Amino acid sequence: MTRRRRLATTALAAGVIGVIVGGCSTPPEPSVQPPTDTYTAPPVPAGARVVPSLPAPPPLECGDPTASLRPFPSGESPTGPTLDAIRARGKLIVGLDTGSNLMSFRDPSTGTINGFDVDIAREIARDLLGSPNLEFRILSYAQREQALSDNQVDIVAKTMSITCERRERIDFSSVYYEAHQRTLVTAGSPIQSVADLAGHRVCVGEGTTPAEQVWRHQPGAEVVSVPLWSDCLVMLQQHQVDAINADDTLLAGLATQDPYTRIIGPSLGTEYYGIGIGKGNDDLVRFVNGTLERIRRDGTWETIYDRWLSELGPSPGPPPATYLD
Template sequence: MKSHAAALLLVLLAAGCGSAPPPPPAVSVDPVTVQPQEAHGVTAAPPATSAECDREASLPPGPLPPAGAMPPGSTMAAIARRGLLVVGVDQNTYRFGFRDPTTGRIEGFDIDVAREIARAIFGDPDRIDLRVVDARDRETALISGQVDVVVRTYSITCERKRSVDFSTVYFVADQRILAPRGTRIDTADDLSGRRVCAVTGTTSLSNLFAMSPRPAVLAVTTWTDCLVMLQQNQVDAISTDDAVLAGLAEQDPTVEIVGPSLAVEPYGIGVGKHHEDLVRFVNGVLERMRLDGTWDRLYDRWLSRLGPSPGPPTARYEGT
């Protein structure tokens, strides 16, 4: 009986080994185009920019007090009591404000400029609290008091000066175009009918929307989102400040910066209204950086790929 059962088992196993398994059921999945979060087409004009002011003029500085001895009752004294300078920054703009993947630290030209302000208040550049702020939230962060200053490739415009104050200009960029090598995109006219990416809340977005003929403008949260969309052929070009585009081009050798300047973008440090003493103090720090070589040193460290240092922008003060 046992031998008969064993023989039957061998027959069944042999039959099983010789038969092919049934094919898996067919599954059909339509391809899905994945875009960065909050990516959207811009169909309404961003807030108009005003040209009714001298946008680059700021308050003249007074003598800088010694570090650790801020004037009683001043905004700087309040910051000193807190123990940290709170700064709104970026973490996605290579060379200006970016998170180093090896250290996790936010670094860049803007970050080191902010550290010079902390050094002037405390005598220690590390007494600083870096808070990441989206481009569209810069004014809100200053008005609400979430940050003391914003140092974040922050173009000075007359419209923005109605809401917040600015330092003197510490860097000047030109809006240009980033496109894949070999494409027939060289000028603003070549953007007509093309898909162009920019970041929400930036002057670059407003400048693109104002073009005639207008490209198809797509807005995202960060410039690295724009680069991802360009790499995935979801847009044809990116347009913003050449300093920002240079950082993107370093991350992707298949793209290049093309065309002449579309607009001049002077960067300033944002300060909340009703803190004129802090504006004057920051301007004093920037003036010292111009004179003692600190600006050139920071340029050489972070921005030398843009070319030889042009030297710091000349400060322009109100009433002079």
């Protein structure tokens, strides 16, 4: 073998040995570069604010706040200044919102506004005008009473609970639905009832009644209010609040939009929904109550419930009316 070939063979063998030895050795640790990405907290929905925990004033007493004016006599053709103005206009102006799934929401596939409250308003318009001609005005919860006082809308059909305080400023129809205040949390949350909310943030709708119920049952909770219930769901998904307290009608709608949520705990109280009507519009109050009587009797109420609120279980039946006169 020539000297050149011996050198080449020696070098090749050394390389093979080096590969074998190297394969048995521990590879060097990879070079870890410090992360350069930065993260910011997701924005809070516009209008969200922490509600100061102040002692609630003693509730007003007004007898039975759900008692309303009796409908016009059966077979009579009702008239009155408010009814005549609506008929002359040819449409019923309804205040509601489009963020309360199941009760009043915009269908993304059609763009139409639908829901339990919307169907109730359609029945009122059908009786008054002969067809369900509606014009919708989108209101936040805090705007409902002012819109009626300023005659911006004829009625408000927006999960509006009848209370003595509100009766000081507006009128109501008879009760058309009885809701129950409950709590919504994310699946896997350790919160099992309102008693577990101490030290946790709870979202409620601005201008609604659930905040008082939360503090009544758990004074240690921190309450955050937002203009729309859909904002509460966003904050829950972004871990900016730990729970949502609202009527079961609204929570069921939020739960259908996020399968990783669940409704917990017993009812914190009953909410009696009424159609909001401007103060002194007695003819409209009586007419609306006539429509509500009709849909209780002819099965329309049950049909509307089955269409929108079957998520809550079998129909409880329409609530009976109580009248002042």
